[in-house]
Every structure is written in C-alpha cells, then in structure tokens.
Amino acid sequence: MKTTERQTMYDLTSVLEFDALSEVRPGSSILISGPAMSGKERLAYDILADGLDKGDGAVVVTTGDGAGSVVEEFRSLVPDLDDSQLGVIDCRGEGGTDEEAIGNAHTHHVSSPGDLTGIGIGITKALEGLHNAGNEQGRLALVSLSTMLTYTDKKTVFKFCHVLSSRLDSAGYIGVFTIDSGAHDDQTLQVIKQAFDGMIDVRDAEGGGREARVLGLAGEPTDWQDI
Amino acid sequence: MSDSDLPVVLIVEDEPDVAETYKLWLQQEYEVRMAQNGDEGLEQLDADVDVVLLDRMMPGLSGDEVLERIRERDLGCRVAMVTAVEPDFDILEMGFDAYLSKPIRSEQLHETVDNLLDRSEYDSLLQEYYALVEKQATLEATKSSAELAESGQYDELTQRVTEMRDDLSETLGGIEDDSDFIATLRGLSDDEDN
Numbered sequence: 001m002k003t004t005e006r007q008t009m010y011d012l013t014s015v016l017e018f019d020a021l022s023e024v025r026p027g028s029s030i031l032i033s034g035p036a037m038s039g040k041e042r043l044a045y046d047i048l049a050d051g052l053d054k055g056d057g058a059v060v061v062t063t064g065d066g067a068g069s070v071v072e073e074f075r076s077l078v079p080d081l082d083d084s085q086l087g088v089i090d091c092r093g094e095g096g097t098d099e100e101a102i103g104n105a106h107t108h109h110v111s112s113p114g115d116l117t118g119i120g121i122g123i124t125k126a127l128e129g130l131h132n133a134g135n136e137q138g139r140l141a142l143v144s145l146s147t148m149l150t151y152t153d154k155k156t157v158f159k160f161c162h163v164l165s166s167r168l169d170s171a172g173y174i175g176v177f178t179i180d181s182g183a184h185d186d187q188t189l190q191v192i193k194q195a196f197d198g199m200i201d202v203r204d205a206e207g208g209g210r211e212a213r214v215l216g217l218a219g220e221p222t223d224w225q226d227i
Numbered sequence: 228m229s230d231s232d233l234p235v236v237l238i239v240e241d242e243p244d245v246a247e248t249y250k251l252w253l254q255q256e257y258e259v260r261m262a263q264n265g266d267e268g269l270e271q272l273d274a275d276v277d278v279v280l281l282d283r284m285m286p287g288l289s290g291d292e293v294l295e296r297i298r299e300r301d302l303g304c305r306v307a308m309v310t311a312v313e314p315d316f317d318i319l320e321m322g323f324d325a326y327l328s329k330p331i332r333s334e335q336l337h338e339t340v341d342n343l344l345d346r347s348e349y350d351s352l353l354q355e356y357y358a359l360v361e362k363q364a365t366l367e368a369t370k371s372s373a374e375l376a377e378s379g380q381y382d383e384l385t386q387r388v389t390e391m392r393d394d395l396s397e398t399l400g401g402i403e404d405d406s407d408f409i410a411t412l413r414g415l416s417d418d419e420d421n
Contacts, residue, residue, distance in 0.1 A: 120412040121320060124405045158360070159353055159415050162395070167408045190364030191357075194388070 010056075010139070010174050015046045016200065016227060020218040026137065027169030028217070029161065031145075031193060032178045034202035039210055040178040043202065043227075044141040047176050049077035052085055057130035057138030059087040059123065059173075063113040063147035066090055068101030084133040087126025089119055106130065114151030116160050123164070127171055138173045145192065146180040154188045161195035176200075202227070233258045234277040234344055239268035239293065240309070241285045249280060252333045257340065265293040272302065278343050279306045280336075281323070294323055305343035305410075324410040346407060349395070350414055356391045363388055 009023040024030070032040045041064075048058040052074065060070050067090035075081050083104035091110040106129035108122030123140070130138055142148075142164075148157050161177065168175045177196070181189060193199060198217035205211045205226060215221040236257045240246040241264055250259045260276070262268035265288025272279070279297065283290035290308055297306060307325040324346070325339050363384045366375065375381045 116415055117409060117413045120409050124408060128405075155357055155361075156415055158357055160412065162353060162356075163408065163411050163415070166396075186368040187361075187364045190367050191360055194360040194364070 008137070010051075010137075012047055012050070015043070015050045016212060016214075018212075018214045018222055018225065020198075020214040020222055024174055024217060025197075026172040026174060027165075028197045029165040029168060029175040029177065029195070030217070031196040031199045032176055032202065033181045033189070033193075033199055035182045035204070036180050038202045038204060040180075040202055041143050043200070043212075044143055044176045044178050045073065045077065048139050048141050049074060051139040052078045052081060055135075057085050057087070057133070057135030057173075059089070059126045059130070059138060059140040061089045061091065061119060061123065061140070061142040063091045063144060065143075066092060066094070067105075067107040067109070071102050071105045071107075082133075085130065085135060087123075087130055089122035089126060091115070091119060112151060113148045116152070116156070119160075120164075120167075123167070127173075136172070138171070140168060140173055140175045142175065142177045144178040144180065146178075146183045149179075149184060149188070154184075154191055158191055158195050161192070165195065165197075234340075235260065235275050236340060237262065237268065237271055237276045237279045237304075239265065239279060239285070239290075240282045242282075245282075249331075249336060252336055253340065256337075264288065265290070268293055269296055272297065272300070272304070274302055276302065276304045277347065278340050279304055280327075280340075281306055281308050283308050283310045291321075294321075298322060303347075305347060307339050307343060322413065325406060342407070346411060350411070352391070352395050356388070356395055359384060359388050359391060 009025060012021040012024055032043055034040050048060065052058050058074070062070055065073070067088040070088045070090075071083065071086065074086055084106070087106035089108050089110060091113045093110070093112045106126045108125055110118035110122055145157060145161070148160075165175065179189070179192060196216070199215045200212055201215065202210060202212045203224075210227050211224045212227045213222045213224045234257050236253055237260045238246050238249050239262045240249065243263070246261055246263070250261060253259050260271050262271045264285055268279070268281070281290045281293055294306055294308065297304065305324040307327055308323040309327050309329060309331065311329050313328050324343055327335065327339055363381070366378070366381050366384070370378065370381075
C-alpha cells in the first residue's frame with residue numbers, strides 16, 4: 001500500500017498489548033477474525049474509543065446496532081465524548097432516527113448492508129463531517145463483514161474492502177473490520193483476508209478468558225496471548 | 228472493436244460551437260464521436276464508447292434522462308456530466324462518474340477523461356486480482372501446508388498476487404476523491420447485478 005507522509009503512526013497497544021500494534025501505519029486495514037461471541041465487536045469499538053481519547057475521529061459502519069445505540073455506547077466508553085468526533089453509518093435499513101440520542105454525531109442511514117454505494121456515500125459524508133470538525137486522523141470500524149456477506153457475494157465484499165481501504169489510505173485513517181470465522185467456509189475467509197494489510201485473530205482461551213494474536217502487520221505472526 | 232486503438236469519447240452537446248471546441252481539444256488523443264441531443268447520443272452509444280461527455284441541459288431528453296438510459300443499457304462506459312452550475316453534494320447520489328462545470332478548460336477536460344479511463348483500468352485490475360486471490364484461496368483451503376510448500380503453481384500464484392497488489396496501489400490515483408470512490412462502489416454493485 002501507499003505510504004502516507006506527515007502523519008503519525010497509530011498506537012493500538014493500550015487496547016491490545018502487542019508490539020506489532022505499536023506503530024500501525026495510516027491507511028492500514030485490519031481484519032478482526034474470531035468465532036461468534038468472542039468479543040470482536042467489543043475490540044473494534046475499544047480501538048475506536050481509544051482513538052477518541054487521543055483526539056482521533058471515529059467512524060462506525062454498523063449492520064447490527066442502530067445509530068442511536070452506537071452513539072450511546074461511545075458516550076459510555078468515552079466519558080467526555082464530543083459527538084462531532086463520531087460518525088455512524090447505520091445499514092440496518094430501519095428508519096426512525098432518535099435525534100436526541102444522536103446529538104451532533106454525523107449519522108447516515110443506508111437501506112441495507114448490501115447497498116455498497118449507500119455505505120460509501122455515508123462514509124464520505126462522515127469523513128467530511130469529521131474533517132470539518134478538525135479531525136486530521138481517525139479510525140473506522142465496520143461491524144460486521146459477516147452480515148454483509150449474507151447480502152452480497154464474497155467477490156463483491158472483497159472488492160468493497162479493497163476500494164474502502166484505498167479511500168481510508170488517502171484519508172490517513174486506519175480501519176478495523178470484523179468477521180465471524182465460524183460463519184464462512186475456509187475459502188471465503190482466505191479470500192477476504194487478502195483484502196487486508198493484517199489480521200487480529202481472537203478466540204476463547206482453554207482455561208477461560210480470551211486470547212489473541214496478530215498476523216501480517218509487522219514481522220512474523222505473534223503467539224497467542226491472553227487479552 | 229473500434230477502427231483505431233484510441234479510447235472512444237462521445238460528446239453529447241446541443242451547442243455546436245461548444246461541441247466543436249471539445250472535439251478539437253480531444254481528437255489528438257481519442258476517437259471522438261458527436262451527438263447534438265440525447266436521442267442522437269443514445270444512437271451513437273455502443274460497447275466501444277469508453278467515456279461520455281454529457282451536457283445536462285439540452286432540449287428534448289435531458290442529461291439526467293440520457294444517463295438513466297445509459298445505465299439501463301449497462302454498457303460499462305463512464306459518464307461525465309457537464310453542468311452550467313456547480314452541483315451540490317448530492318451529485319454523489321446521482322449516478323454519474325464525474326462532473327464538469329462550464330466553462331471548461333482544455334486541461335480540465337483532459338484530466339477528467341484520463342481519470343475516468345484510469346478508473347476503468349483500476350476496475351479491471353481489481354477484477355484480475357480477485358481471480359488470482361480466489362485461486363490462491365482455493366489451493367490453501369484444499370491442500371496441506373506441506374503440499375503447498377512443494378507446489379510450484381502455488382508459489383507462482385503467491386508471487387503474482389503480491390505483484391498485482393503493488394500494481395493496484397499504483398493505480399489508486401483514480402480513487403482519491405469522493406466522486407471516484409462512490410463511482411467505483413457503484414460499479415461493484417452494478418457488476419453484481421449482471
């Protein structure tokens with residue numbers, strides 16, 4: 001991928017303590033993969049909340065939660081949240097916006113998780129809103145690719161991820177995208193992985209709790225480590 | 228195929244002087260076709276046309292209507308809408324690939340047409356890249372790592388995937404602005420409908 005100059009690296013180690021995550025290059029897209037209920041979405045949201053704490057903008061593309069509840073969630077994760085630092089693209093295709101819940105956040109509704117053009121327009125508007133609010137850098141989370149894959153085929157999702165990655169690259173953002181590793185066949189997972197610069201694998205640890213490893217961002221894959 | 232190897236640009240413009248000017252600017256580098264109104268434009272349109280320059284305000288069929296019919300015919304050409312006024316943000320939702328507001332300068336016109344051709348190139352590279360990635364994934368999903376390590380075919384594929392990835396990032400110039408981004412995504416959804 002292209003290098004973006006004059007921008008600082010993203011340090012994700014306060015969310016996940018891996019050396020490989022200490023200097024994530026602007027423009028990087030990371031796949032968060034793991035079985036159902038393994039905390040992938042939590043992890044993606046934590047990465048964004050950490051960014052908000054550090055003055056980065058945050059954009060959430062959601063196929064499951066409504067825009068209102070995403071904003072509420074971030075208000076609880078980031079106590080002194082300035083709504084205007086947050087953009088939400090709600091792809092559930094359900095109308096009804098709770099204006100009060102949304103506050104000054106940049107929200108956009110899309111008819112379905114398969115409406116890629118609509119999602120792109122929402123992201124564009126959110127990036128513009130955040131830029132106007134003074135954000136030079138930011139983090140985007142897409143939750144989840146698995147839902148998108150039920151609306152459209154893997155080829156289209158692969159291309160979408162690639163095109164979105166290049167848009168994030170020119171914006172100097174990083175992106176985290178979640179996928180349920182148990183919901184797709186190996187070939188699909190292998191294909192989707194190739195659209196990303198790196199991957200965070202999460203799983204339930206044998207003795208309880210969870211563990212993760214990082215692949216592809218810096219050097220060799222890391223070992224599994226409790227999180 | 229067209230007679231020449233040059234990319235084909237179709238100019239749909241009701242003012243003859245304006246159309247002639249565009250043609251003068253473009254004819255060195257492109258094969259240029261001209262149409263004085265929307266109906267004529269649709270007649271001149273076929274699979275050889277790469278880029279359409281479409282005037283939005285014309286007697287008879289409007290540019291918007293012509294655009295809609297072009298999309299219905301699913302020819303895969305890129306459409307630059309030429310408008311008299313600077314359009315507002317909603318242009319992203321209107322389905323054209325670029326817009327130019329009058330008066331247009333020569334270099335601006337060249338830049339727009341080149342950019343649209345680059346984007347077609349990006350699309351076909353992405354298509355090719357996907358095909359390689361899919362092949363690679365199929366091998367990975369069906370063979371053991373020992374088998375993969377010994378497979379010359381897999382080795383070659385992996386190398387090509389890496390090369391292709393670099394090629395793609397070099398062609399990314401076409402996708403830096405918002406209308407490029409949206410138009411590329413629109414292209415993906417259209418492909419899926421086929």
